[in-house]
Amino acid sequence: MTFAEARAQFPVLERFAYLQAGSTGPLARQTIAAMRAEDERSLNEGRSGQGYFDRVLGLRVEVRDELAHLVGVEAEQVALTASTTDGCNLVLAGLELGPEDEIVTTTDEHFGLLGPLHTSGARVIVTSPDPKTIIAAVNKRTRLLALSHVLWTTGQMLPVHELREQTRVPILVDGAQSVGAIPVDARGLDFMTISGQKWLCGPESTGALIVADPTRLRVARPSYFSQETHEPDGAFEPWPGARRFDPGWLPTASLSGLLTAVRSRPEWCFTRSREMAENCRQMLRAAAVEVVSPQERATIVSWRSAEPAKVVAHLEEEGVMVREIPKTGLVRASIGWWTNEDDLERLINGLKS
Amino acid sequence: MTFAEARAQFPVLERFAYLQAGSTGPLARQTIAAMRAEDERSLNEGRSGQGYFDRVLGLRVEVRDELAHLVGVEAEQVALTASTTDGCNLVLAGLELGPEDEIVTTTDEHFGLLGPLHTSGARVIVTSPDPKTIIAAVNKRTRLLALSHVLWTTGQMLPVHELREQTRVPILVDGAQSVGAIPVDARGLDFMTISGQKWLCGPESTGALIVADPTRLRVARPSYFSQETHEPDGAFEPWPGARRFDPGWLPTASLSGLLTAVRSRPEWCFTRSREMAENCRQMLRAAAVEVVSPQERATIVSWRSAEPAKVVAHLEEEGVMVREIPKTGLVRASIGWWTNEDDLERLINGLKS
Numbered sequence: 237m238t239f240a241e242a243r244a245q246f247p248v249l250e251r252f253a254y255l256q257a258g259s260t261g262p263l264a265r266q267t268i269a270a271m272r273a274e275d276e277r278s279l280n281e282g283r284s285g286q287g288y289f290d291r292v293l294g295l296r297v298e299v300r301d302e303l304a305h306l307v308g309v310e311a312e313q314v315a316l317t318a319s320t321t322d323g324c325n326l327v328l329a330g331l332e333l334g335p336e337d338e339i340v341t342t343t344d345e346h347f348g349l350l351g352p353l354h355t356s357g358a359r360v361i362v363t364s365p366d367p368k369t370i371i372a373a374v375n376k377r378t379r380l381l382a383l384s385h386v387l388w389t390t391g392q393m394l395p396v397h398e399l400r401e402q403t404r405v406p407i408l409v410d411g412a413q414s415v416g417a418i419p420v421d422a423r424g425l426d427f428m429t430i431s432g433q434k435w436l437c438g439p440e441s442t443g444a445l446i447v448a449d450p451t452r453l454r455v456a457r458p459s460y461f462s463q464e465t466h467e468p469d470g471a472f473e474p475w476p477g478a479r480r481f482d483p484g485w486l487p488t489a490s491l492s493g494l495l496t497a498v499r500s501r502p503e504w505c506f507t508r509s510r511e512m513a514e515n516c517r518q519m520l521r522a523a524a525v526e527v528v529s530p531q532e533r534a535t536i537v538s539w540r541s542a543e544p545a546k547v548v549a550h551l552e553e554e555g556v557m558v559r560e561i562p563k564t565g566l567v568r569a570s571i572g573w574w575t576n577e578d579d580l581e582r583l584i585n586g587l588k589s
Numbered sequence: 590m591t592f593a594e595a596r597a598q599f600p601v602l603e604r605f606a607y608l609q610a611g612s613t614g615p616l617a618r619q620t621i622a623a624m625r626a627e628d629e630r631s632l633n634e635g636r637s638g639q640g641y642f643d644r645v646l647g648l649r650v651e652v653r654d655e656l657a658h659l660v661g662v663e664a665e666q667v668a669l670t671a672s673t674t675d676g677c678n679l680v681l682a683g684l685e686l687g688p689e690d691e692i693v694t695t696t697d698e699h700f701g702l703l704g705p706l707h708t709s710g711a712r713v714i715v716t717s718p719d720p721k722t723i724i725a726a727v728n729k730r731t732r733l734l735a736l737s738h739v740l741w742t743t744g745q746m747l748p749v750h751e752l753r754e755q756t757r758v759p760i761l762v763d764g765a766q767s768v769g770a771i772p773v774d775a776r777g778l779d780f781m782t783i784s785g786q787k788w789l790c791g792p793e794s795t796g797a798l799i800v801a802d803p804t805r806l807r808v809a810r811p812s813y814f815s816q817e818t819h820e821p822d823g824a825f826e827p828w829p830g831a832r833r834f835d836p837g838w839l840p841t842a843s844l845s846g847l848l849t850a851v852r853s854r855p856e857w858c859f860t861r862s863r864e865m866a867e868n869c870r871q872m873l874r875a876a877a878v879e880v881v882s883p884q885e886r887a888t889i890v891s892w893r894s895a896e897p898a899k900v901v902a903h904l905e906e907e908g909v910m911v912r913e914i915p916k917t918g919l920v921r922a923s924i925g926w927w928t929n930e931d932d933l934e935r936l937i938n939g940l941k942s
Contacts, residue, residue, distance in 0.1 A: 248635040260636035268632045272625060279621045282601040283613035283786075283793070284910045286902070318671060318794070319837045325810045329682065347819055351811030354823030362821045433636075433838075440636070440840040441671070441794065457678045457810075458704030466700055468715045470707030484672045485786075487793040487843070549639070557637045 237502045243574050245500065246437075253556040253579035253586075258388060258413055258536050258570035261437035263497075270496040271439060271489040278488065295491040300479070302498050303430060303444045307415060307422035312477030315445040316486060320412040321348035323429035323445035324382075325355075326481050327408050329456035333358035337379040340370060340405075342394075344387040349410045353382055367395055374403045381407040385414035385428075389561050389568070390528045391513070391536030397424050417535045417572075419506050422446045427453075435535075435572065436501075438494035442486065450478040459484045505573035509535045513571040516580050523584050528566065538566045547587070554586035590855045596927050598853065599790075606909040606932035606939075611741060611766055611889050611923035614790035616850075623849040624792060624842040631841065648844040653832070655851050656783060656797045660768060660775040665830035668798045669839060673765040674701035676782035676798035677735075678708075679834050680761050682809035686711035690732040693723060693758075695747075697740040702763045706735055720748055727756045734760040738767035738781075742914050742921070743881045744866075744889030750777050770888045770925075772859050775799045780806075788888075788925065789854075791847035795839065803831040812837045858926035862888045866924040869933050876937050881919065891919045900940070907939035 245264035248254050254262050282288070296316060304311040317323050329352075333339070337358040341350070342365035353360045358380075363373045365387055374381070381403060386393050391413070400407045401424075408427040414420050415428075416435030422428045425448065432442030447453055455462050455474055461482040463472035474480035502508075513535045520527045526540040541547050544560040544567045551558055556579075558569045569583060598617035601607050607615050635641070649669060657664040670676050682705075686692070690711040694703070695718040706713045711733075716726045718740055727734070734756060739746050744766070753760045759779040767773050768781075769788030775781045778801065785795030800806055808815050808827055814835040816825035827833035855861075866888045873880045879893040894900050897913040897920045904911055909932075911922045922936060 247633045251633070252635060254635050254637070256635065256637040262635060263628075263632045265632065268628050271628060275616075275621050275624060279616045279618065280600050280604070282605060282607050282609065282615060282910060284607070284609040284912075285905050319812075321812045321837050325836075329810070341822075343821055347811070347813050347816060347823070347825070350819065350821075350823030351813075351815065351825060352823075354819075354825065355809060355811055360822040441838050441843075456708060457682070458700070458708055459672075459674045460700050460704075462704065463700060466703065468696055468703075469694075469713040470700070470703030470705075472700070472704060472707065483678075484674050485794050487840075490794075490840070552638050557635060559637070 239508070242502045243576060246574055249574060251555065253582040255569040255571065255575070255579065255583065256557045256559060257435050257437070257572045258568060259559055260433050260440070261435055261572070262574060264437060264500055266500060267437065267439070267493045267497045271493040274489040274492045292488055295488060295495065299491050299495055302495060306498065307420045307428065307430070307446060309422050309446055313446050313448060313450065315447060315478040315481035317443045317445050317483060318441040318486065319348070319443045320410055320429040320431045322443065322483060324349045324352040324408065324410065326445055326457060326483065327427045327453065328352040328356040330453040331356065331380065332454060333379055335359065336377065338375070338377040339380045339382050340373045340378055341382045342370065344389045345384060345410065346388050346412070348412070349382060349384070365392055365394060367399060370399060371402055374405055378405050381405050384410040384412070385420065386417065386534040386536065388413050388536065389564055389566060390530055390538045391533045392530035393532040393534050395532070400424060413536060414534060417509060432494045436494070436497055438497040439490040442490050442494045445478070445481060447478040447481060450480060453481070455480050457483055502573065509571055509573040509575070512575045512580070513537055516569060516571050516583070519580050519584050523587060525587060535571045536568055537571055538568045540565055541567045551583070551586045554582065554589065556583050556586045558583070592861070595855045596929060599927055602927060604908065606935040608922040608924065608928070608932065608936065609910045609912060610788050610790070610925045611921060612912060613786050613793070614788055614925070615927060617790060617853055619853060620790065620792070620846045620850045624846040627842040627845045645841055648841060648848065652844050652848055655848060659851065660773045660781065660783070660799060662775050662799055666799050666801060666803065668800060668831040668834035670796045670798050670836060671794040671839065672701070672796045673763055673782040673784045675796060675836060677702045677705040677761065677763065679798055679810060679836065680780045680806065681705040681709040683806040684709065684733065685807060686732055688712065689730060691728065691730040692733045692735050693726045693731055694735045695723065697742045698737060698763065699741050699765065701765070702735060702737070718745055718747060720752060723752060724755055727758055731758050734758050737763040737765070738773065739770065739887040739889065741766050741889065742917055742919060743883055743891045744886045745883035746885040746887050748885070753777060766889060767887060770862060785847050789847070789850055791850040792843040795843050795847045798831070798834060800831045800834060803833060806834070808833050810836055855926065862924055862926040862928070865928045865933070866890055869922060869924050869936070872933055872937050876940060878940060888924045889921055890924055891921045893918055894920050904936070904939045907935065907942065909936050909939045911936070
């Protein structure tokens with residue numbers, strides 16, 4: 237697939253410099269076509285019968301396989317969720333921590349992780365997102381490291397495997413800004429979340445939770461999909477593997493759309509998005525913009541602004557979609573493998589105008 | 590809206606005697622059209638920008654209002670969920686019960702309720718679905734009645750308001766088989782779940798949880814939608830009202846589709862579905878089928894069968910969609926306001942052939 241072919245999949249790119257995959261990615265024609273085909277089938281043939289349920293269960297198997305493959309784990313280690321928030325809540329509810337326990341996190345996490353951490357009842361230790369500081373915050377009471385693979389604020393990449401190895405503390409990795417944006421190997425991580433609607437360009441309310449050892453996490457939020465058999469009082473035998481954590485039904489159209497989106501990615505996607513993100517940083521620096529450039533960085537590009545909300549609104553008027561990171565004075569652009577030089581020029585011109 | 594007009598909304602009814610709304614309802618053309626319009630908009634205009642987010646939040650307000658109106662409560666008492674399972678899990682995780690506490694439920698509940706009950710850690714007391722037996726099972730340790738408004742097995746209706754009043758124990762009502770099927774007044778109930786994809790004929794993975802007093806239930810599963818403000822360690826100020834329990838994003842297409850489905854219901858829907866369910870019971874009895882006829886009954890019609898799986902498969906071949914209730918020897922037909930005499934004749938003929 238050439239770059240021109242790959243880019244042409246996304247009609248929104250004909251209108252906007254769409255730099256918002258860190259919130260919600262662009263949708264490809266074939267993704268929407270796959271969703272529409274499922275919706276038409278449901279309309280005309282109904283959402284019932286043996287064929288229908290076999291099809292739904294088959295799609296769940298395919299999505300699980302595809303996402304497992306994407307991050308290098310076994311399908312038995314993948315639970316299908318509706319979001320990263322979902323995944324974080326599943327882990328924290330399942331770990332059953334108390335006020336004697338500590339969790340180490342960073343100053344730059346999203347509420348989708350922070351909310352579940354707080355709700356767990358454990359003491360939440362917040363450190364700067366510096367590997368040394370994170371390691372120094374670990375002590376005998378630490379039960380979990382909970383942090384992003386790529387920070388949603390600055391695009392900084394954390395060495396999650398090294399942190400796991402050096403601290404020997406179980407780690408929950410928020411993969412919302414890494415999976416689909418950069419190569420990810422989830423092996424060696426205890427828990428990792430995937431968002432379907434961001435860098436994977438999938439339908440809304442899709443995602444996954446990787447659980448390295450499903451037998452060691454309590455099923456805190458059972459659904460019909462969790463149990464192989466159950467008793468009249470609700471006691472149940474969970475299915476083998478991480479499907480026991482599946483929190484519920486996902487629309488057939490969403491499953492099919494996500495599958496199509498993930499399978500439509502060009503082989504060169506990671507190389508290109510990395511290059512384009514670096515180009516973006518250079519162009520911003522050349523335009524005297526105060527870019528944040530962490531030493532280890534991914535495809536999110538942020539810069540400081542005295543009036544971030546105004547900048548975002550002005551850029552939107554100019555057809556450039558970016559976002560503000562609240563309370564930080566940062567504006568953020570998300571650079572994908574579909575981004576071209578023209579998008580970046582529109583961003584720079586918009587900032588100058 | 591005449592009956593012919595109302596029925597003509599559902600293409601699946603041209604093919605099948607679709608008697609499966611207790612699992613997943615038929616979809617109307619305008620519901621799918623509304624979903625497609627949202628998907629097309631997302632495809633062409635992207636899923637970002639002020640207009641987009643205003644639109645999404647506006648749709649959430651509209652759906653909340655519509656569902657509140659449907660069951661007679663305030664919009665501030667409605668959380669938007671993805672399922673009844675979701676709602677049950679939210680309640681049980683929030684109540685923080687322990688092994689000294691008891692929950693009274695019935696023999697005829699779905700795992701979507703039973704799983705959360707078991708996981709709560711409380712002792713689950715299972716009684717027959719008889720109001721007297723339920724009341725007799727309540728004691729000083731009972732913290733919750735948790736049961737269906739309409740049993741998914743037999744269509745029996747439980748007097749949930751009377752049970753609440755007589756026991757003075759908080760009640761969680763599984764409304765999956767009542768809301769949309771029969772008139773429902775959720776006032777006076779502590780918690781009630783709504784399923785969007787069943788009797789409301791909405792998109793998959795939609796629903797709601799009614800919480801009479803949102804300040805008295807812990808937010809056990811926070812999402813970005815839960816908090817008005819938050820601290821770096823995740824401590825947060827919840828929004829006023831039940832939106833604090835919203836477990837996450839719902840696809841724009843799903844919100845719009847559900848809204849369309851709920852608004853497309855004819856005024857006479859409850860009268861007609863009740864009549865047709867009674868017709869169905871009479872016709873089955875006339876055909877010497879052993880119908881289950883609870884004294885208080887709704888729009889689910891079940892009958893005993895020596896070989897329920899075989900009967901369901903045979904009926905499907907004959908274009909009649911019903912289901913088996915596992916481990917009960919029951920086959921179940923769900924009768925909606927869209928059901929006509931021809932559907933019922935096809936069912937009877939299928940059973941005879």
